[in-house]
Amino acid sequence: MPEVDRAAASRAAVAARRARAAVKEAVRAGERTAIDVAEAAWAAPEGPEAGMRVAELLGTLRGLGPKRVDDALEMLRISPVKRLGGLGHLQRDRLRSWLRAREGVAGRGRLVVLAGPTAVGKGTVAGYIREHHPDVLLSVSATTRAPRPGERDGVHYYFVDDAGFDALIDRGDLLEWATVHNASRYGTPRPPVEAALAAGRSVLLEIDLQGARQVRASMPEALLVFLQPPSWEELVRRLVGRGTESAEEQARRLETARVELAAQDEFDELVVNDDVRRAAQEVVDLLTVPSGAARPSGRAGSAR
Numbered sequence: 001m002p003e004v005d006r007a008a009a010s011r012a013a014v015a016a017r018r019a020r021a022a023v024k025e026a027v028r029a030g031e032r033t034a035i036d037v038a039e040a041a042w043a044a045p046e047g048p049e050a051g052m053r054v055a056e057l058l059g060t061l062r063g064l065g066p067k068r069v070d071d072a073l074e075m076l077r078i079s080p081v082k083r084l085g086g087l088g089h090l091q092r093d094r095l096r097s098w099l100r101a102r103e104g105v106a107g108r109g110r111l112v113v114l115a116g117p118t119a120v121g122k123g124t125v126a127g128y129i130r131e132h133h134p135d136v137l138l139s140v141s142a143t144t145r146a147p148r149p150g151e152r153d154g155v156h157y158y159f160v161d162d163a164g165f166d167a168l169i170d171r172g173d174l175l176e177w178a179t180v181h182n183a184s185r186y187g188t189p190r191p192p193v194e195a196a197l198a199a200g201r202s203v204l205l206e207i208d209l210q211g212a213r214q215v216r217a218s219m220p221e222a223l224l225v226f227l228q229p230p231s232w233e234e235l236v237r238r239l240v241g242r243g244t245e246s247a248e249e250q251a252r253r254l255e256t257a258r259v260e261l262a263a264q265d266e267f268d269e270l271v272v273n274d275d276v277r278r279a280a281q282e283v284v285d286l287l288t289v290p291s292g293a294a295r296p297s298g299r300a301g302s303a304r
């Protein structure tokens, strides 16, 4: 290549790199959505968006570290070196649906999983959301544990026996399920969740870490939120103060709690439950995609 052509090619490459960096910055700043960038790449093969690697685009999304970008690419069957402009039609369709589900459509909802250690206040925060935000579907789990005083079948849980729970599993009616605290089984009924999501309604699952991991594997677009206690001492105080478990059961739950607290980096978002109303509002913000913006921001903590 003649010297003058080489210089021009090098200038063009630098300009293209800068343009791609500006696109990434715009997504990070919430000025553009990732879907918008992907659609622009497919509409204009010469534009800067088309030259972006899919991995770069996913890496701009909040909560998606390198490991989760790799997982998403594997699930979408897209090579890590592929550029947006080089995707085939099926890959485009898969990426489009995945981004839509993850970013949400402006003004519509998404699937959020709320997990955290025992007695941190998941049920209290979820109950506050049920009361103040009836637009959000709070999934009612099935469980084999016995009702606590005041708990109502179909409201707090569907209380079933072992045979009933087995039947739910056999019919494929559970989105996820787990034996929690080495004691009872709990699971999320699939049909109401799928129906609500299909209707564009936000869905909140209040489940344990094992269930959260299963949802991540089967629905990678779900947003995983970890509810943190202000301190370990406060967590113990809440568990003991609730007074619904025997000393033996409390000890078993606190053992699980240590494991769950150690896993919080797996989550997309962290919310501290020092105040129920504020923590609930943070979760509601995460459940809602404001019009014109990619994701809500300004929360107290972020996992990554």
Ligand SMILES: Nc1ncnc2c1ncn2[C@@H]1O[C@H](COP(=O)(O)OP(=O)(O)OP(=O)(O)O)[C@@H](O)[C@H]1O
Pocket (backbone or CB within 6 Å): 116, 117, 118, 119, 120, 121, 122, 123, 124, 125, 238, 239, 241, 242, 273, 274, 275, 276
């Ligand atoms: N922000 C808060 N400040 C003080 N107390 C709280 C707060 N949130 C919840 N609590 C109290 O902590 C106790 C445990 O709350 P809750 O039962 O909602 O926890 P949980 O995370 O759902 O527990 P589990 O996983 O064991 O079902 C309750 O007595 C509740 O009233």
Ligand SMILES: Nc1nc2c(ncn2[C@@H]2O[C@H](COP(=O)(O)O)[C@@H](O)[C@H]2O)c(=O)[nH]1
Pocket (backbone or CB within 6 Å): 115, 116, 117, 118, 122, 141, 142, 145, 176, 177, 178, 180, 186, 187, 188, 206, 207, 208, 209, 210, 211, 212
């Ligand atoms: N994997 C799932 N875990 C669930 C579900 N519903 C509730 N849970 C979790 O169980 C524990 C204990 O609850 P408790 O009411 O007995 O105190 C708690 O961590 C819940 O989040 C579910 O459907 N799947």
